[in-house]
Amino acid sequence: MIPIIKPVFGAEEEKTVMEIIRSGQITRGKWTLKFKEEFSNYIGASFCHPVCSGTAALYIALKALGINSKDDIVIVPSLSFMATIDAVILAGGTPVVVDVGEDYCIDPFQLEQAVEKYKPKVVIPVHLFGQPADMDKIKAICEPKGIYVLEDAAQAHGAEYKGKKAGNLGDISTFSFYASKNVAMGEGGAILTNSIAIDERISNWIEFGNHPALNLRITEFQAGIGYWQLKKLDEMNEKRRKIAQLYNEEFKDLPGLILPKEEEGRKHVYHIYALRHPDRDTIVEKLIEKGIGARIYYEYTLHQLRNAEHLDCSFGEKVTKEIFAIPVHPALKNDEVSYIIETVKNLVKNI
Known part of the structure; x- marks a missing residue:
């Protein structure tokens, strides 16, 4: 059987995994830092937070944008993997679904209608199958009304919109590094933003300190594999x-x-x-x-x-x-x- 998806690993990934095993530093080590810096630079975003999955990334991104109650409306497209809408529900918000266009991404015309009717706090354009949504139209609708644009870029590693990388087009973005993705770690995700304020709120959810937080870290194994996947x-x-x-x-x-x-x-x-x-x-x-x-x-x-x-x-x-x-x-x-x-x-x- 020719598989629908097959990750490509080489000697670099194998060598790095063995190095991590021998070092005994299997979490929160140099590879996590290296991957974080490399991915942030590659996308062009100021801040990057690797986490354990794309779903966790969406959840934390929504919490960082203040999604807490049923009154918090989040618009999502009709066509996407279920994690896009599940993260909204888990965060406590209310999802509203609008249709997609011929590009299989969110339809800006319907989005405009939904924004007027529902007054959302967040819109999630999904860059489905690896092609970015029409971000200029989406931002033109959202920015004047102060609506956050959260890019779901789980399938769009390296995709570009008018020469700019997907994941650096809205207020905040999330990625997945699941085994099937263009950057495959087995499991994993990331949250990226250029906003200092949003970055601080993300940190409050995933960094332990004087507040409740969640342990959503990736391992050194995932980061080491992801580093070389990103290079390729x-x-x-x-x-x-x-x-x-x-x-x-x-x-x-x-x-x-x-x-x-x-x-x-x-x-x-x-x-x-x-x-x-x-x-x-x-x-x-x-x-x-x-x-x-x-x-x-x-x-x-x-x-x-x-x-x-x-x-x-x-x-x-x-x-x-x-x-x-x-x-x-x-x-x-x-x-x-x-x-x-x-x-x-x-x-x-x-x-």
Whole structure:
């Protein structure tokens, strides 16, 4: 089976893990500091807090922005992994779901409607599948009203919007370093901001002192692996982009198949190569039968999943019935890419 996602580790990660084992310093050591500094510099943010997961990062970011009660409204897009809405609920806030556009990111037109109706404290644009949301439009809606913009960049390591890194486009951002991500630690996350005030509030939640706090630290093993993953990120992302471009060229004339589109001014890093087809379930089933690890992302919209307040999310609902992914990870070999291309083409043409 060709896996849908496969992390790429090398001698550097292996050597570092063994070094950490021998040192006995398995938490709060030099690798945690090195990763924190490297990731902060890479994204271009002033402050970075590594934590144990992307979900924990979202939760702490929301608490740092003052989400505490049902009166605190947080707007999220219809299409995302469940952690985006769960973090809002866990923080004590009330999520409101708006639809996504053709880029699978939050629809600015609907966002404007929701902002007027619900008066949110926070908006969470998700840079879904590796492509940044339309941040200029989102910020133009939010900034005049004093609404915080929290980027969910869990799938967008190295993605760019008008030459600026995802994760350095709003007031605060969060990342995940789960095993499937473009920077893979196994587990892990990070919160980044350029605001001194927000940084202090993040610290109050995760640094023990004269206040209650949570232990959400990463280990030295995670940080050491993440450090080398980050060093390889641009190269690995370019491999993803080349495979995606090849797919786009080969699939462009297939009937009924909707391809991912890289929007103008945005750099897509293809954490997921997402396709759409009305006969999605049949295609996915047959791809798996033929040894290709196709998968559905996502079978639900967030308002359906958590029975949340929402605007008209009919496009997102349509997408969840058609969308699926094929492997695009940098561990793919040329013959595997060729096999995936020919198999998809044959299936779609004959369905």
